[in-house]
Amino acid sequence: MAAIMDEHTPIWEEIDRAESYLVCCMFDEATSLASSILKQLLANNNHIQNERDDMLESAAMVFVQSLKQLQRTSEILKELKLVFGSLTAVPVEVFITGVCFQMSESPLTDIQGFLEEYLDNWSYEDEKYYSLSVKEASIPDTEESCFRFSIGVDKYLEVVELYVITFLATTLKDTERAISWVEKAMLPLEKRQELLRRLHSLNSSAATSSSQTSLSPQLPDQYRTKSDLLQDQNHPIVLESGHGSSRQNTTKEEILKLARQKAPCFWWFPTFNLKFGNTRIVVPSRNILLASMLLLVYYFTKKRHAAMKTVLRNKVVAMKKAVMDLWQLAFSYQVNPLAAVQPLPTARR
Template sequence: MKDSDSESEAAAAIWKQIEISESYLVCSMYEEAASLASTILNRLRDRATTTTTEEQDMVQSTAMVLVQAFNQLGRTPEILDQLRSYFNSIKAIPPQLLCTGACFQIAQGSTFLVRQFLHEFLNGWSLEDGQYHAVIAEPNVECPTSFHNHFVLGIHDYLEVVEVYAVTLLATVLQDVDLAISWVQNAPLPEENRQGLLRRLHSMHSLKTTISSQVASLQSHTNNSEGSPEALKGKHADDKTYRSKDGVSKLSERIETCFWCFRSINLKFGNAKFVIPSGKIMLGCLILFVCYVFRRKQATLKRIVRRQVNATKRALGDLWQLAFSYEVDPLAAVQPLVAATHQGQ
């Protein structure tokens, strides 16, 4: 009874430390999170073989904190090696944890190491009674003989690692679809899942082939058309874009002939040479013409403005006089009342 109570207290203490490491991770204290997670994993590894579900959950939760902390600290290439050191065998690494670390390293470009690691994990499994089984012979430290570790993995967990290895790494990142198809054909997979993966990989292969053929055809067509401008012009004779560009070029030629007198002027002062383009010459002539007209018509413009101002003043004065020249009789409202009184008398 006391042993069970002490084990429960020890498990509660470990879960408390795991929660603290997760809090460090949430608060972006990645060094503290990695250090505490490493300490917890060493303590769990030094204990007896973790066969209970609670101990496996402890290891997986702590290792997930360590993986995320390493990724944030820029130590992503060390993730898979760290996982190998904390577990008795590479096949003992939980698939979700393995896929997370592998995806982090793939994103960082460590494809070669990830490929070797995942290939080692996926080999050696046999499908029996709806589960994957692997037996690994490992040396015994106390005795010269070796003992066997038996690992069991669900089909869904195994297929999750296959997805990362075959589809993500080989077919997508390394773009070796043929190798991915060959591996899936020989892997110990359920036939239904094998056919689904093969259909996906074949569609990726056909898409890659189509894109490659289109790119090659476009490059060859471009090389053939670059040497003959007349053929290119004949090809685009009926194209609206080409006709519009041709029309714009013809219009620019006509405008240029209309302003043939406005040529670029080259001025040379010693070693300095200045080129004044025709557009600036036209703009300067236009400004000079406007200034000339304004100088010649300045008196006329002043007379027009003065006439308008005087007319406005006269109109305002007439309106003011009209408003105050109208006389109002203050007794006009009383007089009818007085007349009516006299008539009554």
């Protein structure tokens, strides 16, 4: 076991160095080192599987964030596929993060192709999803290879929800297509019914809102109130050429909201800039997190110490009161002071 840990240590040190490059805003160095680590891990299967998966996810997260900081967001999914060989080999959390990043800045048609390619390359068997690219590549059906290229139902459904709920139904407003995809996909029965209920709910709410919107412009001016006319002046009608920008803004808001739910906030803000007069200090977010944890530990330790002092003080007061009560009881007994000089009664004969 010691030899295995010694073999793993250099990889983790390289990952930590890549994260340091990212925190220090050295994005080119972080991208290059993270890519090198990923290629080394994918070419070497001598590591423990769980340890190797953690290494792949950590290095890939650094790789994705570095590309975003380099303003290469539109290339994230393409680069991930190039490094890993196929999209199914990319860790699920990394793939979701890359999709969220790219959906906020790239054309929606490109994102749709990557999502459909990812979802279509899995086969549902024995309550797990197995990669079809592994079978097509004729990889031996060993226990290790099945573990490496399989994911749980919950992980697969995270990508499904991203595609049908966030992308198709919410962003593209194409609920019918989302319902059709869910009905044909290989999903567990309970999950399929849950997704269909959500999609039908979204479809009915969208139909209601669209009907209310279509009824309002048909009213003649003489039947419209003064507030309606003022509202039209404050919100003029958007021309056909402006629909694209409006949809793009809505897309960015939806995707950024989803991205904030999927990844920790400290991944999105690697550094914090503090300015005191003419002095500017760059503080890594990991240091802020560590300081916050230390303050919490200090607070709870101090609170516990104060509670223990209160308990001990109460016990001392109780013991002191008990001793005083015992002392008063001992000296409160009435003694006759003339007992010593009074003669003893004589016995009768």
